[in-house]
Amino acid sequence: MFLTETSIFPSFFHNDTKKKNKKDRAHNKFDLFSHSFDESLLRRLKTLTNSSSTSPLSVAINFSWLxxxxxxxxxxHEEAINLLSSLNLDNSLVFYLDNSVKLLDLCNSISSEIERFRHRRLVLNFALHVLNNGSEDPEKLARAKVSLSDWVNSCKGPILDSNNHLENIATDLATRLKEIPRGKISAGERLVRRTIYAVGLVAVFVAGVVVTALRGSSGLVVAVRAPPEFLWAESFNSLCASVSTRPDKKRHLLDELDEIEARIKEVGGVMDDGCGENGERSSSAVKELEMVTGRLGEGSERLGNGVNEIFNSVLRTREGMLEKMRVGQQEPRK
Structure with a gap:
């Protein structure tokens, strides 16, 4: 799809031979850039491989992994920008500016899901507040138990976006990146499109996993596959398959959600038995629930910071490219 061009019209003319040699050198240069980019992504993919997983076909999805x-x-994204900057091609500016808007949209979609997750966590904070104060007021205890039940019920199924916002962004991005303009395309332009398409694939995959995990679902809302022309395609596709196929049959994609539901069940059981008769057991169960709830807060905070960093990086890159275009337009023609 994004293979570099090769000449299929050999010539016996000396000038054409020179042009062909020059074009071959350009192709070799672009191939070298492309291979280096692929190798860097392949090496970095290893950070997402969980060696402690019980099965080579699955990975443990937790806040640290996200x-x-x-x-x-x-x-x-940073590797792609470094590559595009080294090419010094005007068309790379326009193509990046057109498609980076979708990357910003994906960041906004993840941020919205993180904010929704934080809002849901408030019901746990309320229940913990009541239980930690040692209240014996039946009404307050009943409300605390309802809050815990509300959390579990909210995780029974995915919190779906009625407008399928994430799915629409992913589909639109994939379509735009696969579109090839009519006519002949230079090797440089093919490399630009190939590079930005790679970032788009990674962006859709990461956004899909993060949003699915925070929604409390077990199946990915978006599935992607990298074409075999990418050196990292096999590793990437294996990772996608291991995330979407969960042989452990867990209820949630995110491990922390299964853990907190177990703690909620334990606290609920103690409350049913009567806190007064099981004071020590109740205190221990509440402390464990509090620790897990704290990890939810810390994890969502890290995710929020990570998304903000990507969003700001894309904005800075766009501003730099726009400034470069303005300067180029203002330069007097010779």
């Missing part, structure tokens, strides 16, 4: 996934997306 943060690493965002770091991988940030790395892919």
């Amino acid at each position: 943060s690493s996934a965002l770091e991988f997306l940030s790395f892919a």
